[in-house]
Amino acid sequence: MELILKRYAQLIIDVQLKLTEGDSLSINTEATTMQFARLLARQACLTTRQSVTIVETNHGKVVQAYPIEPEEKEIFRPPVHTTVMCHIFDLDTNPYRNAGDLSLVVGEVTAIAKFGHLSDPVILDRRIAVPWANVPYPGIRWASELLGKAVNEDRMWHLFSMLYRLDDGWNVSYWEEQGNLLEYRKNALNKIGHSRVTCVSDGWQLEVALAQNTRWAGGRTTLASRRYFSPMLPVQGLHAPLDSFSAQGTFSASRPFYVLGSEVTGAWFTVKDGRVIDWQAETGKEALSAFFNIDEGARHVGEISLADNDTIESRYIEKSIHPHFAKEITTTITFGGFSLDTLTTQANDEDILTSKLCESLVRLEIPVGDSHLSVTLQADDGQTHDVMFEGVHTL
Incomplete structure (x- = not known):
């Protein structure tokens, strides 16, 4: 050890x-x-x-x-x-399987934070x-x-x-190469520009627009000095904020996930005008309902993260137990707040409203990636770009 x-x-x-x-x-x-x-x-x-x-x-x-x-x-x-x-x-x-009284949990910011559901503060x-x-x-x-x-x-x-990847002496070079790969994909996605995302999997389809004046982020972070670093490992996903009033369709969770300490299985969501209007689950529906009632923004689709489904993370982290790994296991669709690293020229609250970003206090990543998932981007110029097929990046 x-x-x-x-x-x-x-x-x-x-x-x-x-x-x-x-x-x-x-x-x-x-x-x-x-x-x-x-x-x-x-x-x-x-x-x-x-x-x-x-x-x-x-x-x-x-x-x-x-x-x-x-x-x-x-x-x-x-x-x-x-x-x-x-x-x-x-x-x-992290308080695994320890929800307690949901009505009390959702009333305290510190309790919500313990479960990893707080959004980045928009400062x-x-x-x-x-x-x-x-x-x-x-x-x-x-x-x-x-x-x-x-x-x-x-x-x-x-x-x-x-x-x-600590079992041999090549872990540093592996993650450097992974950083280069994600940088290439991120640049390719950002080159496409503003677009409409269509996700299709077994029995469901969701269409949603990327938020205006934002970018794909994730992987390495580069400072103004040109120095780069990786805020977290492992890294597999790239994420982008969404126009929080644009999502239309349905989608289902591809694996179990946790909400406020309760395990949710078999979850299914119906979304209209960016807002979830119906949700079902085999287990954990009460926790989902409690989460969606925290504030109005908690019901809005706020972000998407694309990650290959055929990875070590996807195979060995079968459910998103800890929020640190949630976006790295597989592709996710997020309810609630967006990530600050996706902003570009936003300088004030009015800019946030213009981009139609979700400013919810909370956020929740729903795993949707599997071997059936396809993702396409339709750019503003009308061109269609296939970015994922059968759960794997095509870029």
Whole structure:
């Protein structure tokens, strides 16, 4: 396990944060992941030749902060040139299968946040302009939801290692190549420009327009300085916001997912003028109803994410247990709020309204990708582009 942890730390350093000499890294962690934070800090010092600050928090409040120093004396260290941040979080802190009283849960923002349903706050002048990363740390509770109650640490780490390709020394090059592939696809999608999306699968069809003056995002993020980084791994999906009043048709979930701690299976949705008007589910319908009643925007189709269905993520994460992985498992359609990284020229609330973006407090990714899914884009110039066939990208 020690080798796997070192490979994971180096993956964060080399691929996610792209650390270089002189970077000043701050690691945010809670007590349960402190040991890995120290390992990451020690390895980061070897790259940055600068001190790394570990900030310990407890439910979001700072407990203490202290530096991990490199071997070089301060006089021999390179000058600090870039601030870099990462947040390590324990996958076991998510309250799986623990909905409680739904009427109480939906009335508290902090409770909704625990289930990972909060949207990005729409603060247009406070976008992060430094490299950053969200770093999950696996736990038995998380693994047991995917592998069964008899799971042990060996099986947990085997699953996590497969997802992050940590079983050999080629994980860094794999994720670099994956970043290049997603960058190519993202550029190709953005070159098509504003378009209408048609999703067709076994027994359903949904048509929806992309939001005006927005872009496809996901994969790597590039700063104004041309430095790029990966805010999260694994990465498979590219997402775009939708005109939240344009969706028409029906769609069904291709696999189970979680809403407010309840597992939903066999879900089916009917959408008119961007708003869900009917929904059914074999299990979990009450949780869906509670989610849709949080605010008006929760009922609107706000975003789409395209991800290949034939991947390790798709095969081994059979249901979207933790929101960190939701958009990377397979193609998803999102109810509620949009992602801020898809904005372009929007500078105020009026611009958000003009683009017809959904400003709901909450968001929920519904997995729809399978071997039957086809996705086409019809651009404003009338050209039709096939982007997915049988659940796999054609770009």
